[in-house]
Amino acid sequence: MEGIMLLRTITTALSFWAVTAGVPQAVLGSETSAGIQTAIQCRYIPEDAGWPQPQLWHQLNRTVNGRLIATVPVGSVCHYPNYDEAKCNDLTTTWGLVQTAVPRPAEFLALYFQNNTCTPFTPSSTRCVLGNYASYSIDVRSIDDVRAGISFAQKRNIRLVIKNSGHDFYGQSTGKGALSLWMHNYNKTKIIPNYSSSYYNGPALHVQTGAEAAAAGAYVSAQGYTSVAGSCPTVKMAGGYLGGGGHSYLSGKYGFAADNVLEWEIVTADSVRVVATPTQNADLYWALSGGGSGTYGVVLSATVRVFPNEVTSNAAFSFGVNQAGGVEQYWNAVSAFHQQLKPLLDQGMVAEYGFTNETMVVTGVMAPGQTSDSLQSSLQPLLDALTAKSCSQLTAKSLGMKLAQADSYYDLYKTEIESHLAGLVFPAAMAGRFVPRKLMDVNTTEVDTALRAVADRGYSYAVIALNALNSVRNRTAPPIAPNAVQPNFNEAYSSLMISPRWSNSLPWSEAQVLQDQLVNEILPIYDAAAPDAGAYKNEANWAEKDIKKSFYAGTYERLEYLKKKVDPAGFFYGITSVGFDRFALDSAGRLCNA
Numbered sequence: 001m002e003g004i005m006l007l008r009t010i011t012t013a014l015s016f017w018a019v020t021a022g023v024p025q026a027v028l029g030s031e032t033s034a035g036i037q038t039a040i041q042c043r044y045i046p047e048d049a050g051w052p053q054p055q056l057w058h059q060l061n062r063t064v065n066g067r068l069i070a071t072v073p074v075g076s077v078c079h080y081p082n083y084d085e086a087k088c089n090d091l092t093t094t095w096g097l098v099q100t101a102v103p104r105p106a107e108f109l110a111l112y113f114q115n116n117t118c119t120p121f122t123p124s125s126t127r128c129v130l131g132n133y134a135s136y137s138i139d140v141r142s143i144d145d146v147r148a149g150i151s152f153a154q155k156r157n158i159r160l161v162i163k164n165s166g167h168d169f170y171g172q173s174t175g176k177g178a179l180s181l182w183m184h185n186y187n188k189t190k191i192i193p194n195y196s197s198s199y200y201n202g203p204a205l206h207v208q209t210g211a212e213a214a215a216a217g218a219y220v221s222a223q224g225y226t227s228v229a230g231s232c233p234t235v236k237m238a239g240g241y242l243g244g245g246g247h248s249y250l251s252g253k254y255g256f257a258a259d260n261v262l263e264w265e266i267v268t269a270d271s272v273r274v275v276a277t278p279t280q281n282a283d284l285y286w287a288l289s290g291g292g293s294g295t296y297g298v299v300l301s302a303t304v305r306v307f308p309n310e311v312t313s314n315a316a317f318s319f320g321v322n323q324a325g326g327v328e329q330y331w332n333a334v335s336a337f338h339q340q341l342k343p344l345l346d347q348g349m350v351a352e353y354g355f356t357n358e359t360m361v362v363t364g365v366m367a368p369g370q371t372s373d374s375l376q377s378s379l380q381p382l383l384d385a386l387t388a389k390s391c392s393q394l395t396a397k398s399l400g401m402k403l404a405q406a407d408s409y410y411d412l413y414k415t416e417i418e419s420h421l422a423g424l425v426f427p428a429a430m431a432g433r434f435v436p437r438k439l440m441d442v443n444t445t446e447v448d449t450a451l452r453a454v455a456d457r458g459y460s461y462a463v464i465a466l467n468a469l470n471s472v473r474n475r476t477a478p479p480i481a482p483n484a485v486q487p488n489f490n491e492a493y494s495s496l497m498i499s500p501r502w503s504n505s506l507p508w509s510e511a512q513v514l515q516d517q518l519v520n521e522i523l524p525i526y527d528a529a530a531p532d533a534g535a536y537k538n539e540a541n542w543a544e545k546d547i548k549k550s551f552y553a554g555t556y557e558r559l560e561y562l563k564k565k566v567d568p569a570g571f572f573y574g575i576t577s578v579g580f581d582r583f584a585l586d587s588a589g590r591l592c593n594a
Contacts, residue, residue: 045177096425113171176589221410243293244538278481291484348472432540
């Protein structure tokens, strides 16, 4: 694999660092510290006198059996002295795609936090620096590797981060001067045919943190079962996805991913292995199941409930301004779509789609347990409404309606969904908002108007619509036990990801302009129509005005109590995670006590 080129020796990386030394980077727009700060209230970074000397890194490398990887950013092939024209050209075409970041240590997908410090889009003569990249990564293969990383970071006063897939809008899987626990290769899965406990008896899946959703889905489906996992194939099942709650095409029937957790296995800040279930370390189980990732310890694995495979169907279609007969007809059709989707969600279906001020593309209306004929019948009222709102312009034919059916969810996902997600990239800035179901049950004019106003500013939406509390789900898969999934998601009609137009050809300074515009101008437009709607903690903006309320919705106080109990020193830090306000980054990128 091309990814092997990053598995450089520490000596090679030190040579790279020697060339790039003296150029500290923090977040976009920050200023470099004039002096070298070594005060103990901050974690050390490479410029500091207290930074571990090479012999200590070599010792750590021996401890983890030669699997300590010094970071050389993949973008370094586009800059001297590592410049390689052919490799740089190839990288330019794949920059931002998941395959560029997921299988490589230290690489991550959040463009904003990459800060353009080592990309293909600056002159080759520009110095490539680590910036916000972690300095070293441990290729984790065992619990001993995790313990070695925790011990080293604590003893040497450096930052520890956890990188699983790098699907992270907040840059929490990286950090300047950090030692990263790279969980990608800790990825075994195992079916448990008869999990037995006081809270559940039946089939289950044991999944290590690094197992990807698609791979785990293929494995469990071959055994005759279906698991609740994210729609993006490279999102890891037991990482931040599960810790944040985890929505899925199956959430309408089987709940959020966190609703299906039977047990967690983690290593805490004192290097103790802890198993948390609804009856053992129950408070920790509650917090881990939806209360945020990377907060209470390093997750090694999770065991989750699975369900027998069953026939599943999907519908996909699209329409635009021209097909609808004009701008007003288009927005009337968008509104009608949202209204007519409600009864489908009440039946346990889930829809994922995107729309702008010109087009709507429905990737899937997924109906587990239904045939395509049954789904077609259920969709008829929606089709009739679209036709009526567009003066008969929108029909099943003009929508390009595609119905598909398979004997299992995974088989359908593999053929109808997975390929649509291969080309997705993270924008330079994005935000999230829920559409509360209570607003969709009344006059939606204000919400419709706000959605249109934001789209007319050049923003797009990526949406998952579901009803997590519908009667079908309540009968088939009530939560295993109470958990910390944010209440405002349980009560939502949909979750929006709101993104501006972005091109890598734009000046990098435009990223900060878009970030500021999004937070200070765009979100207030929506918030005026849907005050206190909140946002999904895994898919929002790190500069959210009220993180505790928006992301945690009444659970923060209890989560913070548990955080102080399990991790009193706040060793595990994330910019939006519980306990975030106890720390801050200084101008050079050090993590310091607030």
